[in-house]
Amino acid sequence: MSVALELHDVRKSFGRTQIINGVNLTVGKSERHAIIGPNGAGKSTLFNLISGRFPLSSGSIVLDGQDITNSAPNDINRRGLARSFQITNIFAKMSVFENVRCALLWSSGHRYSFWHRMGFLSGVNERAQEIVERIGLARRRDRLAGVLSYAEQRALEIGITIAGGAEVILLDEPTAGMSHSETADAVELIRTVTQGKTLVMVEHDMGVIFGLADRISVLVYGKVLATGTPAQIRANPAVREAYLGAVAE
């Protein structure tokens, strides 16, 4: 199994409080890897470190064999890593279609061009349309993203994340706050759009995790307590004690 993403002894402090205390993590290519842990364990912070939002205090991160430690977010994205946000982070005053189109523009190679007309970039427009359909928002295509329902905005958040065709995708609590049926839809969506890609996902919903993940890492107080297959994690006594408790029963 070749490696997509590696974290070596990653640490992060905010002021004097250390939030991430030496995380080592290896995610294989095309693996679906879930990160679970109690509130405040540092899961989102870990994503912020991997995606370049915050600088590391120490340690290193390797994406597809290349060191991306402390690279700019846009550089990391161009190397094939895209992320979603726990708190919906979209272009609220632009249409759904426009949101997706902006998200895939860089990967289409048009960079900062001011000599191409968007209307004539048929490859870009077709791909944007295809993604809008895949995330189930075809009927909302020309609506402003800001007026969508919560679940629709979460779907758009995923659409923006996958639009650029990144090989490694980080999703931060994609189903949080959704109803049962919405969650089921979201899981199906995540399954199809990450087909053949590497997925790292923070999630609280055990049903979602055990249904989607190939492997699970448990993060507690900024340290990885255990990593393994869903069955191994379920059977791990330390995990049961520290976190899962009755949930896995």
Place this chain on the structure above:
Amino acid sequence: MKADTSALRMPLPAVPDTRFALGRQVATWGLVAAVMIVLPMLFTQGFSLSMLSQMGIAVIFALSYNMLLGQTGMLSFGHAVHFGLGSFVCAHALNRIGAGEFGLPVTLIPLVGGFAGLAFGIVFGYVTTKRSGTPFAMISLGIAEMVAASALMFPGFFGGEGGITTNRVLGDPVMGVSYGPQIEVYYLIAGWCLACMIAMFALTQTPLGRMANAVRDNAERVRFVGYNPTRVRYWMFCLASFFAGIAGGLATINYEIVTAETLGLMASGNVLVMAFVGGVGHFFGPVIGAVLVSFLQSALSTYTKAWLLYFGLFFVMMVLFAPGGIASLFAVHGAPLRHGLFRRLIPGYLLSGVCLLVMVLGFVALVEMLYHVEQGADMGTEFDLFGLHIDVTGAASWLAAGAVFIAGLVLFVLTLPVIRRAWTHVHGELQARDAA
């Protein structure tokens, strides 16, 4: 990271997506061109012609400003720097051409201004666009101050208090055009104005233009889809400076004199007002603003010395009650018009409109009377206003004006619910039809 525009509570909708509406665009620009050609035939006095020329320059300038504010969310207090520097460079270029040092048709002088604006944009933009939001606004202000100060420190280039004079008529007429008569200058400005409008509109439809909107909406997210928001801002800043420089070059040709005022803070504030009054959320908003503000400034100033006060009040009212500018006032009526519901709104508008007019008349009377009291020695104590004779020494005029103002104000406030009810009805109808 929030764009500073949010601080002003401006609604900033995206430029509407005009995919393959090429035919419609050609028709729109054809119409604009036709209007530009016909206008000087309708308004033939010299006064109108110079005002039209001034408007054409203002349109380019205001649109270029909106590339920063409306499209990228950068509130600049120093955009006139690029207009003014472009202007000065063009004045020197014209003088050099006149002295026979090099040759360039006057028609292309605005391009010199454009490249001068661009060059300074590359320098100043590198510093300013590293920041966004309030820091950007502050740095732009600092640079504007700095340039304005250097204008006084380097009289060789800026000509000191008197500025730089020049002559747009150079050598023999080319194909019968000498740019001596104002009408020829007007058509030169109109031609450049149309070209710049089309270019700036086309820019909104490019990858850079779209990412500028994305940076305005959510610069943080832009970083996670592969773009560097600083780069986007920098590119937009440079291009906006280019167009500002073109406008500056046209101003040089038009007035044949450039003073340090053209690059000062007043000028930067003025273009902000134009874009804002017109509406920064719509491409054509600044066009409306530039035309209206140019008109008001010229027209009001011929009627009253208190024009700046009226103008300032007008701006404050716009910011308070129509923060999306005039363009947004048009835009909100689009849906009612399409669905034939506009009729419902007319009675309320007429009613409140009349009351508003009464209020304004009373207000203007009061202001003018105050002005005459203050300046009594120069202006006398009696004057005519709206066909009425007013004597500021008597109580009757004061009472009448005050009564008119207060009556207008009260009636206006009382009639507002009529408009509100009509809108509630229209919204309900629209929603019902939307659901159907």
